[in-house]
Amino acid sequence: MTKQGLTVTLSPEGSEHPVLRVAGDLDFHTSPRLREALESVTFAAGGGVVLDLSGLAYCDSTGVTVLVAGYRRAQAAESRILFAGLNSDLLQMFRILGLDQAFSFYPDPDEAVEALRRH
Template sequence: MQQDNGLTVTLQPHSARLHVLSVAGDLDHHTSPRLRDALAEHTFSPGDGLVVDLSELKFCDSTGISILIAAHQRAQESDVALALAGLDPDIAHIFQIMGLDRLFAFYQTPEQAVAALS
């Protein structure tokens, strides 16, 4: 677990091929490098799955959204399933307005996302 100015990012293996990345706090211009670094440190293999648990995310600005879009692109290039889980309804609404619900698979809970990717 690593924390950077109010953002905590924790990567936990759920199984050999499926990991859960929990993001808590504020994801903004100042804290987004922590998430970017955590995603860059993780080695993806074809067929793997990654659930980004955002149930403890309190705020997300355009920089944070850009990091998530870059993670989606990297996952696609690596043939890795990526799902977002637990988005606050207000943040989820912003993602929907931006059309990101067509890009990402959204799940109400991390458990639902894990089940869908398993």
Template sequence: MDHGTVGSAQSGRLLVEVREEGSSAVVTPAGELDHHTADLLREPLDDLLAKGFSRLVVDCSRLEFCDSTGLNVLLGARLKAEAAGGGVHLAGMLPVVARVFEITGAEAVFTVHDSVEAALAD
């Protein structure tokens, strides 16, 4: 675990790192987000929301794949964060992942930023 990392979870195909940035939490999934790995992202998102972080930034710059199960994890976190007065911001999506959000229309319900820095500044 990195010194700047609050926590991390790893499977063979997905590593999730979490860090605090002021009143926001930055969650970085790296690898493939699918049916087999979705809980590795769902659990830290739920934990952060339970700890009172209602503004979550998901750094997608290392996310190589996202299927409908992964998309549902993010949509579920968005609903919970918005109910708590915050939201889920997506940052740095690779084209292959951005395409999933575009095709499904999910990009319309998330605030999407070019970078984590831009998301934190918003």
């Protein structure tokens, strides 16, 4: 298995419902990039952020820890973080871990943004 890096981009900046696009491998070495990006996002009460994980190829326990920390930060701010575009293998991993009981998953980022708008 060839490991790739991780890219995290925020779009559109300043949006009411920003989307963080995560692509590559989320592991011990790359998770600080996502942690920094999540810490830079403002979670406002009643608002939310979408994590577009459609480009995520791999996620280890360190990556899961960063995602859980982002979820907890959103909860503490009375905000939401929605997950979109997970491939079937990663979605199955989240289900096995029981995170489907806490996280909200959407097929694509547009549906997740729409869910935030309706909320």
